[in-house]
Amino acid sequence: MGRLGLFLVILIGPVPALAAGSAGPDQARPVADSFEAVDSPNDAGGVIELSWAMSPGSKLVDSMLVTRSKAGGPENVLSVVSPVSTSYRDTTVANGVRYSYALVPMLDGRRLAEVGPVAASASAQWIHSGRSGMLIITVILAAFILYFIRHGRKGGELYIRQIAGLSAVDDAVGRATEMGRPVLYIPGIMDMDNIQTIASTVILGRVAARTAEYGTPLMVPVSKSVVLSVAQEVVKEAYLEAGRPDAFQKDSISYLTDDQFGYAAGVDGIIVREKPAAIFLLGAFYAESLILAETGRSVGAIQIAGTAMPSQLPFFIAACDYTLIGEELFAASAYLSREPKLLGSLKGQDVAKLFFMVVIVLGVIASTVGQAWDPASEIAAFIRNLTHVE
Amino acid sequence: MRLYVPLGITFIAGIIMILEFFVPHDPFPTLGGHVKDWYTIVASSAIFLGILNLLRVHLKKINLRSRNWQYSPVTIIGFLGMFGTGVAFGFTEGPFFFMFNEFVVPMGATMFSLLAFFVASAAFRAFRASNWRASLLLASAFLVMLGRVPIGDLIWRLIPGAAESAHPNLVTEIGEWIMRVPNMGGQRAILIGAAMGVVATSLRMIFGIERSYLGGTD
Numbered sequence: 255m256g257r258l259g260l261f262l263v264i265l266i267g268p269v270p271a272l273a274a275g276s277a278g279p280d281q282a283r284p285v286a287d288s289f290e291a292v293d294s295p296n297d298a299g300g301v302i303e304l305s306w307a308m309s310p311g312s313k314l315v316d317s318m319l320v321t322r323s324k325a326g327g328p329e330n331v332l333s334v335v336s337p338v339s340t341s342y343r344d345t346t347v348a349n350g351v352r353y354s355y356a357l358v359p360m361l362d363g364r365r366l367a368e369v370g371p372v373a374a375s376a377s378a379q380w381i382h383s384g385r386s387g388m389l390i391i392t393v394i395l396a397a398f399i400l401y402f403i404r405h406g407r408k409g410g411e412l413y414i415r416q417i418a419g420l421s422a423v424d425d426a427v428g429r430a431t432e433m434g435r436p437v438l439y440i441p442g443i444m445d446m447d448n449i450q451t452i453a454s455t456v457i458l459g460r461v462a463a464r465t466a467e468y469g470t471p472l473m474v475p476v477s478k479s480v481v482l483s484v485a486q487e488v489v490k491e492a493y494l495e496a497g498r499p500d501a502f503q504k505d506s507i508s509y510l511t512d513d514q515f516g517y518a519a520g521v522d523g524i525i526v527r528e529k530p531a532a533i534f535l536l537g538a539f540y541a542e543s544l545i546l547a548e549t550g551r552s553v554g555a556i557q558i559a560g561t562a563m564p565s566q567l568p569f570f571i572a573a574c575d576y577t578l579i580g581e582e583l584f585a586a587s588a589y590l591s592r593e594p595k596l597l598g599s600l601k602g603q604d605v606a607k608l609f610f611m612v613v614i615v616l617g618v619i620a621s622t623v624g625q626a627w628d629p630a631s632e633i634a635a636f637i638r639n640l641t642h643v644e
Numbered sequence: 645m646r647l648y649v650p651l652g653i654t655f656i657a658g659i660i661m662i663l664e665f666f667v668p669h670d671p672f673p674t675l676g677g678h679v680k681d682w683y684t685i686v687a688s689s690a691i692f693l694g695i696l697n698l699l700r701v702h703l704k705k706i707n708l709r710s711r712n713w714q715y716s717p718v719t720i721i722g723f724l725g726m727f728g729t730g731v732a733f734g735f736t737e738g739p740f741f742f743m744f745n746e747f748v749v750p751m752g753a754t755m756f757s758l759l760a761f762f763v764a765s766a767a768f769r770a771f772r773a774s775n776w777r778a779s780l781l782l783a784s785a786f787l788v789m790l791g792r793v794p795i796g797d798l799i800w801r802l803i804p805g806a807a808e809s810a811h812p813n814l815v816t817e818i819g820e821w822i823m824r825v826p827n828m829g830g831q832r833a834i835l836i837g838a839a840m841g842v843v844a845t846s847l848r849m850i851f852g853i854e855r856s857y858l859g860g861t862d
Contacts, residue, residue: 298670378669389666395843403853447683449842452849459856479694480687488856505701509694513748515755527712541759548762562838564831572770573762580834584841587854595853603844607837 291355291374296385296644299349299378304342306357306369315366319358320344323371324351334360347376384644391641394609399602406598414597414604419558419576420589423534426556427464430531436471437461438530440521440546442537442561443514446480449584450562454537455484456587457560461534462489466496474507475524477517482509518542522549535559535574536583539566547573560586613637651852658850698723784822791819 287309294301304320315337322344323329335342337359347353356370381389406412430437439461441454458474465472474489476482486507493502510520522545525533533550535543535557543559543566550557551573559570560578570577578586581603588596617637624631657679664676702716726748730740771786773779790796796815801807811817848854 296668298668298673380667380669382666382668385666392662392843395840396847399844399847445687447687449845453841453845456854456856478687479690479692479697482694482697483690487858505697505704508701509697512694513752515752516748519751519755523715541756544762544766545755545758548766562834562841564834564838567834568770569763569766572766580838581841584838584845587856591856596848599844599848599853603840606844607840610836610840 287369289357289369289372291353291372293374293376294343296379296382299376300345300347302344302347302353302355302374302376304344304355304372306340308338308340313359313361313366315359315361317360319360319365321356321358321368323354325354329356349376349378351375382644384642387640388643391610395603395606398606398609399599402602402605403595403598406594406601409594410598412594412597412601414585414589414600417578417582417585417589419560419578419582420586422556422558422576423461423590424464426532426534426558427461427468427470429556430465431468431470433531435531436473436528437465437532437534438521438525438528438550438555439472439474439534440537441474441476441481441485442535442539443477443517443542444538445478446484448538450538451478451481453584453586454560455481455488457534457536457583457590458485459488459492460587460590462492463496466493466498466501469498469501471503472506473524473528473530475510475517475521476507477510477512477514479509482507514540514542518545521546525549525553525555529553530555533557535561535570536578536586537561539563539570544569544573550574613641617641647855647858650858651855655850655852658846662850695723784826787815788819788822791816791822 287307289304289306291302291304293299294303317334317337318339319334320332320342321329322332332344332346333342344353344355352373352375354371354373356368356372358368359366402412427437439458441458442448442451444451446452446455462472464470472489474485476485486504489507490499490502490504493499510517524530525546526549530550530553533555535546535550536559539546539561540563543561543563547557547559547570557574558576558578559574560583561567561570562580562583564580567577567579585600585603588600617634620630620634620637624634660672660675660679663672664679699720702719704710705713705716706720726740726743729738729743733739735741767785771778771782773782790799796819797813800815801812806812806814845854
């Protein structure tokens with residue numbers, strides 16, 4: 255009986271499928287399923303995202319119409335999409351209005367049974383959900399910084415560890431003065447919208463103050479016009495403050511070229527011809543970093559480099575006398591000026607770093623323990639979500 | 645006035661960019677877009693300052709017959725030649741296109757190629773086993789380099805039983821492990837530190853605590 259039943263199932267089973275396959279298109283199974291319409295997340299509204307999955311074994315159609323209608327309104331064809339498409343973004347909706355969407359498969363110019371309708375409305379979000387962790391981190395960091403700035407202003411003691419590269423700035427300028435050779439300052443190859451270039455121009459002001467004080471020529475070749483304007487202004491102000499406006503030479507800050515290797519060639523030429531006694535390579539660098547640093551080394555210059563580009567740091571470490579690694583570049587201004595409010599911000603940054611180091615260690619422990627204990631796994635997932643930024 | 649106007653612009657632009665990052669709701673994306681557009685406009689306009697500076701510096705050198713002035717006519721002729729042919733014949737074809745492809749690109753490639761020699765000389769200095777840390781660097785660099793070429797595993801397989809062991813490509817595996825674990829860990833530490841430095845520096849500038857980039861330190 256069992257074998258007979260199995261035989262009948264095998265025999266009869268395919269019959270409905272065959273029947274469906276031979277039926278007209280309107281009776282065919284839906285071309286797509288899991289059709290849904292959702293408000294596009296983390297945007298200013300005005301976008302509804304449609305998605306669907308192709309039904310396995312469904313009839314292959316020529317194309318699909320995406321239609322939209324408002325409550326009580328006419329149906330509009332939004333787009334004709336390929337039969338293998340699985341998503342569509344409607345960017346022509348108004349916020350707060352509910353729209354109904356349907357998918358209409360087309361075969362030989364005929365409309366098959368539509369999929370849907372599904373409805374959704376668009377809205378704007380006030381907080382980017384994928385960046386809320388970053389927001390919390392920024393608030394914590396800002397809180398530490400503001401607290402220690404306040405602490406510094408009140409005259410509280412702020413210990414900042416010694417940074418060899420920054421302590422050597424005076425020595426480097428002094429050496430150039432003794433040797434009667436110029437100081438060369440290279441602020442990287444990026445524009446003023448790069449924070450490393452901004453940090454570099456801040457340090458340039460401090461270095462220019464020293465060269466003005468010691469009467470040492472300063473050369474600043476730049477590769478971006480905006481950096482040229484800013485560098486000229488910063489150096490000019492530094493010379494004015496040092497009481498040496500007469501020693502300021504506008505043309506010592508010169509524009510070479512925007513081209514990366516053209517700039518490297520130009521700076522190499524300056525290094526070989528002028529033989530500076532001190533070279534500062536501070537800012538954002540790419541492949542030209544080692545070309546510049548090795549050429550500087552070949553003329554016997556004392557070199558202080560600094561960048562936040564991890565891929566270029568090994569080159570600077572190999573070729574330069576001192577290297578500011580990552581955050582040290584951003585700490586330079588506070589370190590060199592010794593202004594309490596700037597030192598306070600540096601201290602706040604360090605304390606915040608300690609806080610985040612503790613969070614990272616906790617995350618590692620929770621993730622490891624979480625392999626065997628679920629609550630720890632949930633803590634690890636929470637920390638992971640907190641630090642994930644879209 | 646000279647101080648507070650730039651500080652005010654920095655504060656407003658900085659706050660808009662922060663809000664644009666965290667708040668997708670209008671008007672912040674629109675305002676953020678405007679700020680970026682303004683930067684593009686300012687940067688594009690500033691290119692003329694760069695050109696004027698370039699011409700002034702080199703014409704002055706020629707005029708005063710300063711040291712190494714002979715290079716200046718080359719720069720000026722090169723600049724005017726490229727600029728003039730670009731304006732006269734277009735930038736995507738003709739003499740400008742020819743000169744760009746046949747002069748500028750090969751010269752850039754030549755400068756880039758110098759990197760190989762500089763890497764060799766820098767590596768020679770950096771990899772001297774002068775102390776235990778330098779020795780560690782030397783050993784890890786040696787393993788990574790050996791792991792990048794087929795001969796590394798071939799040498800390993802010369803050891804009896806190594807080819808049939810569970811790790812016939814041990815040198816490659818060690819090289820990849822060094823890159824993936826200690827190297828990646830170090831890079832991430834630098835990146836996290838730098839990112840915090842970026843945030844702190846930005847906050848200092850937005851709130852006017854750091855002002856020296858405006859010229860002067862007050």
